[in-house]
Amino acid sequence: MSSNNVNEEILELINHGDNNRVAFRRHTGGPNLLSKLLSSFANASGGKLIIGVGDEGKIYGCKKDSVVETFNKAKEKLIPCPKMLIEFVELEKKQIAIISIEKTEKIVASSLGVFKRADHSDERMKTEEISEKNLNTTADDFKSTVDEMAQQITQLTISLDDTVRRYQEKNKLSRKIMEWIACGIIGIVLSMTINFLIG
Numbered sequence: 001m002s003s004n005n006v007n008e009e010i011l012e013l014i015n016h017g018d019n020n021r022v023a024f025r026r027h028t029g030g031p032n033l034l035s036k037l038l039s040s041f042a043n044a045s046g047g048k049l050i051i052g053v054g055d056e057g058k059i060y061g062c063k064k065d066s067v068v069e070t071f072n073k074a075k076e077k078l079i080p081c082p083k084m085l086i087e088f089v090e091l092e093k094k095q096i097a098i099i100s101i102e103k104t105e106k107i108v109a110s111s112l113g114v115f116k117r118a119d120h121s122d123e124r125m126k127t128e129e130i131s132e133k134n135l136n137t138t139a140d141d142f143k144s145t146v147d148e149m150a151q152q153i154t155q156l157t158i159s160l161d162d163t164v165r166r167y168q169e170k171n172k173l174s175r176k177i178m179e180w181i182a183c184g185i186i187g188i189v190l191s192m193t194i195n196f197l198i199g
Helices: 002-016 031-042 064-076 127-133 139-198
Strands: 022-025 047-051 082-090 094-100 113-117 121-124
Touching: 002 022, 002 047, 002 082, 031 047, 031 064, 031 094, 031 113, 031 121, 031 127, 064 082, 064 094
Parallel strands: 022 047
Antiparallel strands: 047 094, 082 094, 113 121
8 A cells, every 4th residue: 555545544544534533643642651551452453553644634743763662562461462553653744653553352461451442442341351352262362361460460460569569659759859858948947046145
């Protein structure tokens, strides 16, 4: 397919707006958020994630190196990783990324949990939906499914630990700032007292 045809196809997708098989994002949002978006398409009907385009259809463009780096990090957070293809096209003299995600038979977990694309958004999958999809695997796939679920639990535990650690570090910083402010106030009060006594 020629680049003109690809550009026309992408412009048509943009004109039709978000739906169950197409989503627009101005930025990747980082590896964790991107992994969530990719998994939600894989767990539903597959689709395309277009980066560098706003919800209103405005083309902002994106930085190829940054998107590729985030995409590769996001793939590492998907268990199992679905089949995906990333390509870049130029529209209005700006580069945008198109990530095509295939539908999977197995559940794909992201670092933020298990999601599916529905009603123009990403919904957390219910326990029954996850169980039903996993039970549809054949007996030959059972061991690999169990292994994948164990990896998913490990990944989610690592993400939770990382979130707790960042929260604790943030609180440490908040305490340090409060200590510095308190020391500063005490210093001002002491200097005023000394000046008053001397004067």
